[in-house]
Amino acid sequence: MTINKKNELTNDFVIRFANTNGTGSASANHMFAKAIMRMGIPVSAKNIFPSNIQGSPTWYEVRVNEQGFLSSRGGPADVLVAMNSQSFARDLGDLKAGGTLLYDNSRQQDLTSIPENTTALGIPIAEICLKEYHDPRLRQLFKNVIYVGALAALLDIEFEVLKILVSDQFKGKEKLITPNIFALELGYQYAHTHFDCPLATRVERRDLIKEQILVDGNTGCALGAVYAGVTVVGWYPITPSTSVIEKFASYCQRLRIDPATGKKNYAIVQAEDELAAIGIAIGAGWNGARSFTATSGPGVSLMSEFLGLSYFAEIPVVLMNIQRAGPSTGMPTRTQQSDIIACAYASHGDTKHVLLFPKCPTECFELTAIAFDLADRLQTAVILMSDLDLGMNDHLCEPFQWDDERQYDLGKVLNEAELDAIEQYGRYQDIDKDGICPRTLAGTHPNKGAFFTRGTSRNRNAVYTERSEDYVDNMQRLARKYRTAAALVPEAQIRQQHQVADISLIFFGTSAQVIDEVTAIFAEQNLTVDSMRIRAFPFGAEVPKFIEQRNNCFVIEQNRDGQMRSLLINELNLSPHSLTAILNYDGLPLTARSVVRMISDARTVAPIRQGGQR
């Protein structure tokens, strides 16, 4: 068979795997992505899976790009590995004209709808497995490994890299190493014997990875919580947040067992629902232990009353919201950033919460650790706003780092001696004038510092009152505390030159993945781009400054209603004309192409007024 070698796609292509849920393809696909990383080439991997557990189609898309453009590319793939005969015909539509199709031809497949100039490579994978393996489970499992072996030959992946990967992966389960390598070889040899390897679409070793790691954001959050000293967790399962807890639990089992007694330096409770989950976290925070819960949209709705309690009663707690699309029967396994308003103003009364927006797993780790310091310092709820794409997909990012000199900031908590030193303790006395009042923990002092925690019907000494003056006084102090928060949270990251660029972008969270590529595409059109990445709410002073220096900024977000734009306009008192929404809410990870298209459209429809309204 001759292979089309015309379009050179070295280190720049997208390969899509079409599999069946529950067949073990995930780990084979992951191995494929890791092999490319180990060859020093930037790579990203995204799962696209329905919420069914077994039997339905799932897709895994790997983007290889040596410029480091690693967001979802969008559009059809260059290589399709079609392993699901049920979705086969439909999957062919995801292949580019002139692309490469790898499929199992043990059974006749209908190739009538194949795109033009496709190089169709059939391997009788099922037949090979039937011959080589007796155990039906292994037959199924090794199918995946065989196509990875074949891809190694076709894409020029160093076989040695795969062998080492397998040995690393099965460390401690040595019995599994040889059969896995054998399966890889089956695929590799078949491809070499039957096809003209390698393809034009292929990889070539580089040294672009350095220290970087390939990991999902939920692992970053979990490790961040371990390192930040979390001891209490309450939770209730919900995709895509569940793996935060699972990872936290498994790292704790390794790292948090008291060496002398064998006992646990942590407690994790799978609660009856999200109300109890956050209630547990808040109860622990009240008692001075670092605690968190993780959830997604529907859980946030249930936690809303408790978030208000945390705000008014001033109790530290961290909530990780791994956002997903819509309600429970919507697209629970698709990504979105659509809980911005729901979280910023969660609960009854005048409440506002601290939000943090990580962009990558490294930042999941760092901002999680910061979230606990902020929650303790500010004595309030801090919500980490991740999303499904960040939480559950593997991203190439800088390694996690911890400064061993770093100490936890447990905030203003008075100990026995400190209580002795003051004449009269009042829980809500704003001694430092930053809105943050020293708190005490139960059990600290035999006859000083005790108080009754409740909502707002209390005066500065935590004595019950319904006097309006006391209520207003307290609310004003809470507003003062919020201003303190704006100065403590991580600053927005601004990229700008001396002159204001042609296009100004504001974005947050996972939208960061597309920005370099968007900038590069606009550069080809001779347009300059500057940008501000928001990392926290409340907004620091740099945020309005950036916006006010410009006539118009594009706010990129992954929701329908432009929630961050609304929040900016509302909180900073901006003219709506100063911000143009660029919105993606189809549940799929953002692509640079779509952002460029939307911005270009917006620029032609409404040319930006010079000296326009602010």
Place this chain on the structure above:
Amino acid sequence: MSYAKSKFRHPNLEVNDIGLTYRDYEGVVSTLCAGCGHDSISASIIHACAELSIPPHKIAKMSGIGCSSKAPNYFLNRSHGFNSVHGRMPSVTTGANLANKDLCYLAMSGDGDTASIGLGQFAHVIRRRLDMVYLVANNGVYGLTKGQLAATSDKGAKNKAGEISPFNEIDLCVMALQLGASFVARCFSGDRKQLVSILKAAICHQGFAFIDIISPCVTFNNQANSKRSYDYVQQHVSTGAVSDFVPVKDEISCDLPSGNYHDICLHDGSLIRLYKVAKDYRSDDKLHAVNMIEAHKAKQQILTGLFYVNPAIDTYHEVNQTSDTPLNQLREDALCPGQRVLKSINGSFR
């Protein structure tokens, strides 16, 4: 408004083993209606804690929302208290207890707070075997929201507004027994002697202790036809056994009483001494307890007393194998694995 109580102390007030009088266990002056059963519960708590010589700052008062949940402000001023969210006290107490297992968690709830909005959390905190004392001040109505019928009201019960409870009652003691509570009792707020001794036993019990306390609401459910009025309860209350609490230090010195009694040894060595009233009374059999409760109900009687106790059950922390040091006291050295470990973790992602 809260009123500070006079700090004046009668010079002859008895001091307990840690040098405190019962006044050191008081709270601020109650703002509940005069005659509210909840105030009698507060008074009993003050006496029980003073007599047990518990350092008040080692107690955490937990509650939800309701008149009953406000009550913790009216006892134990030297203890931290948490008036949390309606129906959610059990989860907050769970978190507090996980953070610091060395405090005594004394929780107060109402029948609305527990049997309606908080029924799920009630069930799960029992199942979780949290070491705590869970009190329900059961008045058959929602006091704080002005007298709506509560789910603990008997079928056919009428509130002051004349509404009739059309459905069967929820019996929280029966539920607690079924869900695995290791200490279950019912008391009447008006019977101080019984309440104080059962409270003491509940506090010393290691495990989940539940006491349903019939506590009349004088404002909304004390009318002639009410089944939660002082008069009705007094006329219909019956007990299986009179309980007495014998603290560890008194065990050897006290004279052995005469009569038909039975001792239960608690985890800390103190005793619950039960003088049988009913012939078939026993406290070690859940099924029997449920039968006793239901049999009395059939006779229009309210059975009180200690229904069930299992002094030797593993609590949450024993099941979880939590460290001996309370979790809220652990710091970086015990909690943070450090950069060296992180480096090797990073290695697993390459």
